[in-house]
Every structure is written in C-alpha cells, then in structure tokens.
Amino acid sequence: MLNKVQLNLLKQHVGPFLFCFFVLMFLLLMQFLMLHVDKLVGKGLPILVVIELILSNLAYMVVLAVPMAMLVSTLIAFGKFSEWNELNAVRAAGINPIRLIMPVLTISAILFVGTAYFSNYILPEANHKARSLFIDIRMAKPGFDLEENTFYEGIDGYTFLVKNIDTDSDTLREITIFQEPVEERYRAFIRADKGVLQSEGEQTLSLYLNNGSILRSIPGERRSEETMERTDFTRYRLSFDLSELAFSRTNPEDRSRTGRTMTAEAMKAVTDSVRREVNNEFEKFTERTEQPETIPFKVDRSSSVYRRSVTFENEELQPFDTSFKAANLLDHPQEQISVINLAVNSLNRYRADYESYKTNISWRETRIDEFWVEIHKKLSIPFACMLFVLIGAPIGILTRNGNLGVAALISAVILTLYFMAIIQGEKLADKGVISPFAGMWAINFTYLVIGFFLTLHVCSSFRITNLWGNND
Structure with a gap:
C-alpha cells in the first residue's frame, strides 16, 4: 500500500509527463512535416489522405516520446522533492529513498510493457500503412501547376512555357506550347498572346487561347516529304485529361513488408x-x-x-x-x-x-x-522507460532542482548520447560488425550500470570511490 509521500511523488510526475509527452509529439511531428512537406505539396492530395498519413506516422513518435517524457518528468519530480527538503525529512524518519523510487519504477515497468506491446503489434501496422501511402503519393504525378518562365511537363505529350500568370483570374500571357505527336495528333508548336484556364469538371481542364498560331508538322510517306502547316487563330481550345494526375489508393496488403512493418x-x-x-x-x-x-x-x-x-x-x-x-x-x-x-x-x-x-x-x-536488429529494437527502446527512472531519480535528487529548464538540459544530454548509441549500434549491427543484441542493448546496459551506482549513492552510504579507496 502506498503512503502519502509516495502518492504525492507519483502525482508530481503526471503533469510534467503529459506536458513533455505532447510537446515532444509536437516537435517530432514538426520534424516529420519539414522532412516530407516537399512530397505532399503539389500533388493535389485529398486532405483526408494527408491527415491519415500524419496519424499513421504518429505511432513511431509515441514509442520515442514515452521514454523521453518519463526521463524529464522523473528529473522534475525528484528534483522538486529534493529541493523542498522533503528528502531530508524522509531520511530523518528512517525511510530509505529506494522506497520512493520503487512506485515510480513500477509505473515505468507498466509503461515498458505497454510500449513494447504497442511497438510490436500496433506500430508495424501503422508503419505498413504509412509506407504504402508514401509509395502511392510518390507514384502520383504533380498537379497542373504552372510557373512563370519555367518549362512545365506535368501533362504527358505537352510542354508549357508561360511568361506571365495572373493568379486572380487564371489568365496566362505569352504562351508557348510544344505538342508531341500522339495517335492522330501531329507534332505542333503553339503560340498565343493570351490564355484562360477553365475547369470542366474534376478530371478535365480546358485552356482557351486567344490571338495565336499553330505550326504543325505533317509527316509524309517518307521523312523527306514532311510538310509544315501554319494556322492562325483568334480563339483556340485545348482540353487536358487530368485523370492520370489524380492520387489513387492501393491496398496496403498487396505490398510486401519490411522489418519495420512486421x-x-x-x-x-x-x-x-x-x-x-x-x-x-x-x-x-x-x-x-x-x-x-x-x-x-x-x-x-x-x-x-x-x-x-x-x-x-x-x-x-x-x-x-x-x-x-x-x-x-x-x-x-x-x-x-x-x-x-x-x-x-x-x-x-x-x-x-x-x-x-x-x-x-x-x-x-x-x-x-x-531483422534481429528490429526485433531487439522493439524491446530495447521501450525498456528505456525503466532505465530513465533509474538514472533520472538519483540525478534529480542530487541536483536538488526541479526546474523544467534544468531537467530539459540534463535530458538533452542523456537522450542525445542514448539515441546516438542506438543509431550507431543499428548501423554497425546491420553491417555485421557487432551482433544485433550488442548494437541495441549496449547503451541500455551502460545506463543500467550508471543508474545502479547512482541509486546506491543516494540510497546508502556507498560511494564508488569505496571500490578502490583505503579502508582503515
């Protein structure tokens, strides 16, 4: 049964944990959008598809954010507990600080199990759906998006060059169009002083040209008999089928799976x-x-x-x-x-x-x-929930400062070293330089040893210098 001090310490974790979790999720989401915004813009994607893509990628952010938030909240809670001299009162009452850490460690163990389950069963499906969506988006052609003084080849068989574009009225000026020969259509060079874009439905777009000319290349029986035909016009219409530009979904189950989707x-x-x-x-x-x-x-x-x-x-x-x-x-x-x-x-x-x-x-x-790297990763990163409590609790007690800025600074150092080791370990294990187990768990065991000695330091009279010091 938990006493009031233990319950109070657990309550001090809730607010910082939720705050840090959502802040980290927001930062990871912004990082994702900055990395992939160029793949989403100009594709004419439905808003629901973009939302689904973002939600599918939130899964891996949860696996990363939970251990990170646990570290920050532990540093804040135990830092405040020590800063307000409550730890001295607990020690004076004959209570070992390890009894204060155990409830938090138990909660972190529950988070570890939940995050590991999420990482093994929910995350692969989310990754598979996100991967399938990315492939569908990559295969979709860019939309009809003209730019001034820039060649545009987004529609098969046509190359556009427009000198001036009035975006308010969709009016184009000084237009040049190169038309490739397709079926019964001849190769042509079209120029016009002015043009207006008009939508004829979701799949058809019409371009009405004014005051221009068409120079067609009409082939003969032999190449030397090719003739050029020039036609002047005051008004001419070109229609474009945009159905091939539209985004289309495929069934994710029809695609093969990789290690991160299994x-x-x-x-x-x-x-x-x-x-x-x-x-x-x-x-x-x-x-x-x-x-x-x-x-x-x-x-x-x-x-x-x-x-x-x-x-x-x-x-x-x-x-x-x-x-x-x-x-x-x-x-x-x-x-x-x-x-x-x-x-x-x-x-x-x-x-x-x-x-x-x-x-x-x-x-x-x-x-x-x-594959074994991915298997170990499904446990090694969630295990950091418990690992960061063993490190964060004694560091928070020793710093005697529950300020968010101090906790964020210490967390940044710990997390940077942790994820650098995870990333490098994954690379070395993939190349066969080290075993997958060593690549994914070496930093965990290193932090576990550090956390063990720090906990002994704050919960007993043990000092690491006792291992080689002189005992008189």
Missing part, C-alpha cells in the same frame, strides 16, 4: 526460413567442392605430346623439383606438369564456387542481422 514473431519466422536457406547453400557448396580421396591419373606415354615433352635432342628429360610434394614423387616431367595443372584448375573451380557461395550467404546473413 511483428517480432513474423520476423523470427523469416529469419528461420533464411537460416534454412543458408544451411542449404552450405550443403550444396560442400557437395560441389567435395573431392574423392584419390584421383586416378594416367599419362599416355605413346602420345606425340608426351614424347616431345620428355625427350629433347635424343636425351631423356629428368623430373624437376617443385614446391609441390606430390609432384616430386612422379618420375616424368609431363606427369608433374599435368598434376600441377590439374590442381590449379581444381583450385580455380573451387575459388569460383567459394565466391558464389560467399555472395549468396553474405546477403542472407545481412538480412538476418537486419
């Missing part, structure tokens, strides 16, 4: 399958390169090649010394040369088989490492 169970099944492929490749390699214990070898001494190689100027050639012991056992030079050539050819075939085997295994091993 649960840990699904990734383990994939790694088991890839591991079986590795074993099969090894068995095939050993079968291809396996040699019998003895190789039958016989030289046809009646052949002209042999006779020329073993005799020279009526003198029989003698065996020569080589660095190969097996060749030195033979008493004819042709036999020695043949054996050496046979060995060299066998080694060349073995080398080719080995390089092929090495290439096939390498990308499979890399794929396994990438």
Whole structure:
C-alpha cells in the first residue's frame, strides 16, 4: 500500500509527463512535416489522405516520446522533492529513498510493457500503412501547376512555357506550347498572346487561347516529304485529361513488408526460413567442392605430346623439383606438369564456387542481422522507460532542482548520447560488425550500470570511490 509521500511523488510526475509527452509529439511531428512537406505539396492530395498519413506516422513518435517524457518528468519530480527538503525529512524518519523510487519504477515497468506491446503489434501496422501511402503519393504525378518562365511537363505529350500568370483570374500571357505527336495528333508548336484556364469538371481542364498560331508538322510517306502547316487563330481550345494526375489508393496488403512493418514473431519466422536457406547453400557448396580421396591419373606415354615433352635432342628429360610434394614423387616431367595443372584448375573451380557461395550467404546473413536488429529494437527502446527512472531519480535528487529548464538540459544530454548509441549500434549491427543484441542493448546496459551506482549513492552510504579507496 502506498503512503502519502509516495502518492504525492507519483502525482508530481503526471503533469510534467503529459506536458513533455505532447510537446515532444509536437516537435517530432514538426520534424516529420519539414522532412516530407516537399512530397505532399503539389500533388493535389485529398486532405483526408494527408491527415491519415500524419496519424499513421504518429505511432513511431509515441514509442520515442514515452521514454523521453518519463526521463524529464522523473528529473522534475525528484528534483522538486529534493529541493523542498522533503528528502531530508524522509531520511530523518528512517525511510530509505529506494522506497520512493520503487512506485515510480513500477509505473515505468507498466509503461515498458505497454510500449513494447504497442511497438510490436500496433506500430508495424501503422508503419505498413504509412509506407504504402508514401509509395502511392510518390507514384502520383504533380498537379497542373504552372510557373512563370519555367518549362512545365506535368501533362504527358505537352510542354508549357508561360511568361506571365495572373493568379486572380487564371489568365496566362505569352504562351508557348510544344505538342508531341500522339495517335492522330501531329507534332505542333503553339503560340498565343493570351490564355484562360477553365475547369470542366474534376478530371478535365480546358485552356482557351486567344490571338495565336499553330505550326504543325505533317509527316509524309517518307521523312523527306514532311510538310509544315501554319494556322492562325483568334480563339483556340485545348482540353487536358487530368485523370492520370489524380492520387489513387492501393491496398496496403498487396505490398510486401519490411522489418519495420512486421511483428517480432513474423520476423523470427523469416529469419528461420533464411537460416534454412543458408544451411542449404552450405550443403550444396560442400557437395560441389567435395573431392574423392584419390584421383586416378594416367599419362599416355605413346602420345606425340608426351614424347616431345620428355625427350629433347635424343636425351631423356629428368623430373624437376617443385614446391609441390606430390609432384616430386612422379618420375616424368609431363606427369608433374599435368598434376600441377590439374590442381590449379581444381583450385580455380573451387575459388569460383567459394565466391558464389560467399555472395549468396553474405546477403542472407545481412538480412538476418537486419531483422534481429528490429526485433531487439522493439524491446530495447521501450525498456528505456525503466532505465530513465533509474538514472533520472538519483540525478534529480542530487541536483536538488526541479526546474523544467534544468531537467530539459540534463535530458538533452542523456537522450542525445542514448539515441546516438542506438543509431550507431543499428548501423554497425546491420553491417555485421557487432551482433544485433550488442548494437541495441549496449547503451541500455551502460545506463543500467550508471543508474545502479547512482541509486546506491543516494540510497546508502556507498560511494564508488569505496571500490578502490583505503579502508582503515
């Protein structure tokens, strides 16, 4: 049962935690929009699609924001508790500060379980939907968005160049249009003094041109018979089908999944399958390169090649010394040369088989490492909820300052080192330099040791200098 002091300390966490959580979510959202705004602007996307894309990407922000908010709120709550001398009163009452940390640690353990579940089951689906939306958006062509003195090729078969655009009335001035030949339409060069854009529905756009000319290229039976036709007009209409420019949705389930769009169970099944492929490749390699214990070898001494190689100027050639012991056992030079050539050819075939085997295994091993990195990440980052309590509580007690600015500064240092280690660990693990476990958990164990010693420091008379100090 919690006492009043423990309940009060937990209540002091709620406000800072919620505040920091929503502030961090806002900052992560702004970062996302700044990185991807160029992919969304000029696509003519429905507002609901943009909202769905943002909501789908909020999932990964939650996994990052929860541990970060837990660190800041812990620093603030325990900093204020120590600043107001409540910690001294608790110690005077004979209560160990570890009893104050345990309820917060229990809540962080609950957050760890919840965030890990969210990271494993909800986040992959959100990532898959967001990835599918990004692909659909990338495949959508830009909208009909003309700019002054800039070539525009957003509509197939046409290139536009406009000198002046009146955005208030959709009036274009000094227009040049290059028309490519398509089906029954000839290649043409169109110029007009003025034009007006008018929408003829959601999928059709008309451009009414005034006072201009059309120069058409009319092909003959032979290329040399091509003729040019010039037509002047006072009013001319061009219609454009915008249906191909519209955004279209595809079913996310029709797209393949990556490590970040799969649960840990699904990734383990994939790694088991890839591991079986590795074993099969090894068995095939050993079968291809396996040699019998003895190789039958016989030289046809009646052949002209042999006779020329073993005799020279009526003198029989003698065996020569080589660095190969097996060749030195033979008493004819042709036999020695043949054996050496046979060995060299066998080694060349073995080398080719080995390089092929090495290439096939390498990308499979890399794929396994990438999947295991994602599996460990689903637990290592949520585990930071508990980790940051073990670090934040003693640091807050030692700083004796519950100011938001101080907590934010300390958190920035801790979080920067943490996520730098996570990012670098992921890169090294993906390349196979270190194991996926070490890449994702090394910083956690480092912080865990630091948090353990800091907690001992504030909860007992233990000092780290006692490990090597003199005890008289």
